[in-house]
Amino acid sequence: MPQTNHPVEQQWSSAEQEIARQACDRAREREMTALLTYVRETAGAIASMETLWKLHDFLSARRHDLDSKYAEDQYDAMIFLFARLIKEGWLSLEDLAGLEASKLTKISALTRL
Amino acid sequence: MPQTNHPVEQQWSSAEQEIARQACDRAREREMTALLTYVRETAGAIASMETLWKLHDFLSARRHDLDSKYAEDQYDAMIFLFARLIKEGWLSLEDLAGLEASKLTKISALTRL
Numbered sequence: 001m002p003q004t005n006h007p008v009e010q011q012w013s014s015a016e017q018e019i020a021r022q023a024c025d026r027a028r029e030r031e032m033t034a035l036l037t038y039v040r041e042t043a044g045a046i047a048s049m050e051t052l053w054k055l056h057d058f059l060s061a062r063r064h065d066l067d068s069k070y071a072e073d074q075y076d077a078m079i080f081l082f083a084r085l086i087k088e089g090w091l092s093l094e095d096l097a098g099l100e101a102s103k104l105t106k107i108s109a110l111t112r113l
Numbered sequence: 114m115p116q117t118n119h120p121v122e123q124q125w126s127s128a129e130q131e132i133a134r135q136a137c138d139r140a141r142e143r144e145m146t147a148l149l150t151y152v153r154e155t156a157g158a159i160a161s162m163e164t165l166w167k168l169h170d171f172l173s174a175r176r177h178d179l180d181s182k183y184a185e186d187q188y189d190a191m192i193f194l195f196a197r198l199i200k201e202g203w204l205s206l207e208d209l210a211g212l213e214a215s216k217l218t219k220i221s222a223l224t225r226l
Contacts (some may be wrong), residue, residue, distance in 0.1 A: 032162050039165060049145050052152060060190030063169060076131045 010103065012075040019098045020078050027090035028070050035062060079103060083110030123145050123216065125188040132211045141183050141205040148175060192216060196223030 012020070040057075045060065046052050072081050083092040096104060125133070152172075159165050185194050198204040199220065209217060 036159060036162070036165060040157050040159055042161075044153050046149060046153055046156075049149070052149060052172070053176060056169070056176060059165070059169045063166060071211070 010076055010100075016099050016103075017075060019096065020075060020082075023082065023085075023091055023095045024070060024072075024078070026095055027085045028066075031066070031088075031090050035066075079106050080110060082107045083113075086111045123189055123192075123213075129212050129216075130179055130188060133188060133195075136195065136198075136208045137191070138196045139208060141179070141212065144153075144179065144201075144203050148179075171190060192219050193223060195220045196226075199224045 039059075043055065046055060069081070069084075072078055082091060082096060086093065093104060093108065096107065099107075152168075156168065159168060182194070182197075185191055195204060195209060199206065206217060206221065209220065212220075
């Protein structure tokens with residue numbers, strides 16, 4: 001039989017689903033807190049329209065990014081999201097403790113790509 | 114002869130053109146200064162993503178508004194722009210001193226619409 005290109009769907013126990021959801025919530029919370037802190041700290045010093053529109057462009061990009069990033073509701077796709085969040089610094093592998101070793105290995109491998 | 118709906122084009126002396134341009138620049142400067150002050154004062158207190166995205170929506174609207182508002186380069190159309198700027202508080206009739214009385218009368222009448 002030829003190999004197919006379809007990824008094998010993984011099983012996610014209800015405990016793992018809960019860990020995944022909590023990790024997502026935690027990463028989003030951290031990312032949003034960092035964004036709010038950044039805006040509070042930088043906006044107070046804005047002195048020109050050029051800087052104001054740069055902040056506006058930055059917020060447009062962050063909003064679009066945040067809206068799409070955390071919209072994922074397929075657990076298998078979360079493997080990629082977790083790798084991205086770890087690379088970006090919003091999650092660590094410790095936040096995912098409790099997931100199957102095979103999933104953690106995949107996530108870890110993806111962070112090194 | 115039936116009346117046409119075309120407005121009669123007015124003559125703008127070079128002195129009037131200069132007054133109009135300076136008034137536009139002054140209004141834009143005032144409006145931008147007020148916007149920068151508002152953002153500096155409010156952004157420092159943003160504590161939730163909801164408030165942040167409200168500020169983002171507000172900036173999107175202001176940016177669009179400012180870009181289109183001051184793009185006018187037809188002097189006759191500036192009569193309407195000046196009336197709007199007076200109504201919004203960015204100009205006063207004193208800023209337009211030196212324009213022909215007929216133009217000031219039109220602008221003044223438009224501010225009362």
